[in-house]
Amino acid sequence: MTGRRTDLPLAARVGGRSSGGLVDLLALADRPEILSFAVGLPDPLLFDVDHLREAFDAALSGPGAGANLQYSAAEGLPRLRERVAALLTGEGMPTSPASVLVSTGSQQALTLVSTLLLDAGDVVLVEEPTYLAAIEPFRLAGARIVPVASDEDGIDPDALAKAMRTHRPRALYLCPTFANPTGRTLTAARRARVAELVLRHRVWLVEDEPYSRLRYDGDHLAPISADPRLADRSIYLGTFSKIGCPGLRIGWMRVPPAIMPSLAQVKQSADMHTSTLDQAAAAHYLAHADLEGHLRLVCEAYAARRDTMLDLAPGTFPTGTLVSRPTGGMFCWVRLPEGYDALELLPRALAAHVAYVPGAPFYAARPDPRTLRLCFSTYESSTIAEGMDRLAAVFAQTPTPTRPPTPKRTT
Numbered sequence: 001m002t003g004r005r006t007d008l009p010l011a012a013r014v015g016g017r018s019s020g021g022l023v024d025l026l027a028l029a030d031r032p033e034i035l036s037f038a039v040g041l042p043d044p045l046l047f048d049v050d051h052l053r054e055a056f057d058a059a060l061s062g063p064g065a066g067a068n069l070q071y072s073a074a075e076g077l078p079r080l081r082e083r084v085a086a087l088l089t090g091e092g093m094p095t096s097p098a099s100v101l102v103s104t105g106s107q108q109a110l111t112l113v114s115t116l117l118l119d120a121g122d123v124v125l126v127e128e129p130t131y132l133a134a135i136e137p138f139r140l141a142g143a144r145i146v147p148v149a150s151d152e153d154g155i156d157p158d159a160l161a162k163a164m165r166t167h168r169p170r171a172l173y174l175c176p177t178f179a180n181p182t183g184r185t186l187t188a189a190r191r192a193r194v195a196e197l198v199l200r201h202r203v204w205l206v207e208d209e210p211y212s213r214l215r216y217d218g219d220h221l222a223p224i225s226a227d228p229r230l231a232d233r234s235i236y237l238g239t240f241s242k243i244g245c246p247g248l249r250i251g252w253m254r255v256p257p258a259i260m261p262s263l264a265q266v267k268q269s270a271d272m273h274t275s276t277l278d279q280a281a282a283a284h285y286l287a288h289a290d291l292e293g294h295l296r297l298v299c300e301a302y303a304a305r306r307d308t309m310l311d312l313a314p315g316t317f318p319t320g321t322l323v324s325r326p327t328g329g330m331f332c333w334v335r336l337p338e339g340y341d342a343l344e345l346l347p348r349a350l351a352a353h354v355a356y357v358p359g360a361p362f363y364a365a366r367p368d369p370r371t372l373r374l375c376f377s378t379y380e381s382s383t384i385a386e387g388m389d390r391l392a393a394v395f396a397q398t399p400t401p402t403r404p405p406t407p408k409r410t411t
């Protein structure tokens with residue numbers, strides 16, 4: 001959509017941002033003829049529609065219906081907070097309902113965290129690359145984002161220790177399990193080291209875990225926040241979006257009880273509370289539907305799709321391309337050989353009716369133009385195969401670059 005320009009100023013913190021044309025390009029990926037691996041969409045055909053319908057029916061029936069359409073407490077409905085606390089306790093992190101606040105998706109939780117913790121000029125450490133839409137709320141709060149190196153096993157604890165000493169951060173933001181965009185998982189040993197560093201350097205840990213229940217291989221790893229020594233400094237974010245459906249916009253924060261009153265105040269000023277009706281339906285769903293059974297179905301489907309994508313990757317990308325092998329989540333991370341630029345190639349892919357998201361915007365400092373993210377959860381294997389065929393044709397027709405492109409900043 002092209003809006004008319006205005007001469008009136010915007011706030012300095014938002015003004016002048018540019019996506020380098022990526023937003024416009026990805027808008028094209030929405031066209032129906034395009035097979036898009038770009039956006040992290042769960043498959044809507046796997047949503048548990050019947051049980052969700054029942055949950056909304058229940059929320060709108062009987063004597064409680066009026067209350068479910070009424071204003072409610074900023075912290076969230078007590079029965080949903082109880083369900084979430086039980087869910088987190090079951091994941092190896094003992095949690096009391098009093099430490100849970102219901103957010104409007106975990107995206108809102110990131111904004112609430114930014115308002116609650118960050119003053120202008122504060123440093124937030126993030127792994128490089130990291131979730132693009134976490135960087136934005138931190139920046140809007142005036143924070144300085146300092147990237148820390150990561151590898152196949154997640155954030156590098158030695159680099160983290162050095163960054164903590166050098167930058168004296170206010171917070172560390174991590175997506176430790178099946179990270180967006182890389183699909184990487186922080187190992188148990190590294191989790192323990194991160195916990196030590198958070199303790200020693202007196203920083204807030206913001207642990208964002210939307211994907212941790214989408215595991216296809218290996219064993220569940222306890223969240224870093226499960227370490228009882230971090231009870232007064234960790235904020236854990238979870239969401240219904242990937243285990244259930246994102247349209248409901250139900251997320252949750254597990255916070256130290258001491259900060260709950262301040263967080264509730266910030267939440268209230270943002271949107272009073274998350275939709276009472278949606279919370280009531282989510283609480284009913286978590287109480288009555290077979291979430292574990294549903295997750296087994298979803299994981300089985302997504303694991304097969306990941307395998308299809310990985311099996312086809314060697315025939316799709318040029319020789320020398322590195323493709324990650326995620327043990328869960330929704331994303332494969334691809335690094336093309338020297339000289340390729342994923343952003344420059346995107347228009348060719350779109351012309352071939354296939355889309356991916358270039359990796360560069362996920363870097364807070366020095367983008368790697370050779371990287372791109374592919375989402376494997378959205379389509380069935382046959383459609384993934386068709387999309388990979390289209391991508392293979394794009395690379396087959398792209399001349400091998402002769403010299404490396406100059407790295408560009410994305411912001």
Ligand SMILES: Cc1ncc(COP(=O)(O)O)c(C=O)c1O
Pocket residue numbers: 040104105106107108131175180208210238239240241246250251
């Ligand atoms: C790492 C991460 N955090 C937060 C979110 C936001 O999720 P939601 O607001 O749907 O709960 C996403 C969504 O893709 C994500 O990948």
